[in-house]
Amino acid sequence: MKVVKALDEQKVGQEKQEQTNVENKSGFIRMKKFQFIMLLFLVVFLSAGITTFALAFGKDKVATVGADRAEFNKLYTTYDTLQSGYYQKVDQKKLINGAINGMVQALGDPYSDYMSNTEAKSFHSSISSSFEGIGAEIQEKDTHIVIVSPIKGSPAEKAGLKPHDVILTVNGKSLQGMNSTQAVALIRGKKGTKVNLTIQRPGTEAPVNVSVVRDQIPIETVYGEMVGDGIAKVQVTSFSSNTSKELVKTLNDLQKQGMKGLVLDLRQNPGGLLDQAINISSLFVPKGKVLFKVEDRNGKIKEYTSQNKGTHTMPLVVLIDSGSASASEILSAAVKESAGVPLVGEKSFGKGTVQTAQDFPDGSNLKFTIAKWLTPDGNWIHKKGIKPDYPVALPDYASLPIIDPDKELKLSSASTNVKTAQTMLKAVGYDPGREDGFYDDKTQNAVMAFQKAQGLPADGVLKGDSTVKLMELLREKIQQNDTQLQKAIEVLKDKMK
Structure with a gap:
């Protein structure tokens, strides 16, 4: 059965589930879906009940609101004292924004933020394609x-x-x-x-x-290719509003090319929209099986199950690493624990909380954590990550530090940057003869050979374009010698036998 049919059937079930959620007495209500990208900062949003906050932006209003809230007396007294006694005139909106921001920061939660109206505009502009x-x-x-x-x-x-x-x-x-x-x-x-x-x-x-x-x-999020022997590799880089559609189209195209097994690559995927994680997980997890659970502040747990009637049963292996976070971890845990799909690579990032957001009348915005999410087996992976079934590291040169292109590395230089450059040169086929951080004649010759081969001025000095090109070649080398992908293909072939 084609994957697109599975998605269509899944959507019908999901719409019914959403209607049920609206009526659920637990207080869950549907919220507008956000694609929150902060430099593509994608955060999992869930439907949740939100307490309505009343903000007062005038002195008189603050005093009125505080009359029946004794716990805020110190706050209002501080506000009034600064308004009347500070040696310079103060901006009341700055005071109020600062107080709210301090309150949110006191949570000690990196995923909860208060945004002023200026910051919130940037937040909303991130929702575009x-x-x-x-x-x-x-x-x-x-x-x-x-x-x-x-x-x-x-x-x-x-x-x-x-x-x-x-x-x-x-x-x-x-x-x-x-x-x-x-x-x-x-x-x-x-x-x-x-x-x-x-x-x-x-x-x-x-x-x-x-x-x-x-x-x-x-926001192009799905990249697919055949890698030989009937095996396809599909990389999902984030979970944005169209990712599940992109994935279905890509899988159907690959099926026409003879795909018999799939490596789903979630490495460096920071997460995204929850509905997309549900859609995609449901393609690979049998109907009715648990995808994940949500635990609220009172310990009440709600299960989210696969809505798909036409599960994609093709042999599957999933790749993860330390950059796989949030929705990527939801998908990884769902297929691992509810469908027996093996995970290959490195331990995932470890984000096990759920956020929602609220706009205020003045244009400011509050994003805050509302719950934990748990794996189908009830595990909370927050700050711990998900361990792969087959731990595999990339080559050592894949974790080399960055070289500052503005720094000049040349004959007789000695530094950690030189040492890094020597290791990079050797990795891409230009052996400098040493990797101890001293820029000698052999290192210079290796640099000149590299520059000549790349059509750069062969002056034997690493700086600017030469440094950038060296790092580009190293990245290509890592892709060519992808030990994690190689292991995933090996595991998949065993499943296909």
Whole structure:
């Protein structure tokens, strides 16, 4: 049975389920679906009951509201004291926004944010089918801004940014203590403009400066190809509004090309819309089987089950890594625990919470965590991730740090950047004869050979275009020697026998 039929049947069931959810006494109500991309910062949204918040933006209104809320007396007293006694005139909206922001930050939850009306405009502009930026999901972690995953083909990926890289500064401005929304406002910008990031990679000694040229980031999320022996590889880079449709079309096209087994690649996939995770999971999980569970603050658990009547039964293996987060983890856990699909690669990111968002009349916005999500077997993977059935690492050179293109590496230089460059050169076929960080004659000769082969000025100096090209070649080398994909194909062939 074609996959498209499975999706159509699944949609009918899903519509009935959604109607049931509206009537459910637990307080769950349908919310407008958001595609929340912060540099493609995609967050799982669930239908949930939301308490209506009343915001008062005038002094008199604040005093009135506070009359019957004794717990807020200190807050209102502070507000009135600053309004009347501070040595300069204060902006009341800034005070109120600051108070709300402080309240949200006190939760200690990197996935909950208060956005001013200016920040909220950026939030809503992210819902379009494309955006302008560097193409990476970020999150706040331990007062730092950390990259969750760069998007396939994005400027961030081309610049060598990787999951867990910490962004220290943006154009010289420190991000210390900022939330992810504030960081996004600094990082995003018009296509063709440059943003300078200072990056600290775990395990490296010193931070590096990386210049990234912003670009239009299209929301094309599914890439499929035949890789031989009747096996297809389909990469899903995020879960946006059309991902399930894209996947069905791609699978049907691959079936016409003789696909008999499938490797579904969720590596570096930061997540996305919940309905898309449900749609796609239901293609591979039998009808009625649990996809995931949601546990609210009172411990009440709601199960979400596969609605598909025509399950796609083709042999399947799923690839994951540390950049697989949120909706990617929902899908991975669903197929693993409810359909017996093996996972290959590295432990996933570990985001086990669910967020929703509310707009306020003045244009500001509150995004907050409303629940935990659990795997079909009831496991909470938050901060722990999902372990693959077949742990496989990429080659060591796949985790090399970035080289700052603005730094000049030349004869007699000695640094960790030189050491990294020497390792890169050797990996792509230009052996410098040493990898100890000293730039000698052999290293210079290796650089000149590399430059000549790539049509670059053969001056033996690594800087600018030469550095960027070297990192591009290394990325291509990693793709060619994809040990995780090779293992996934091996496992899939065993399933196909």
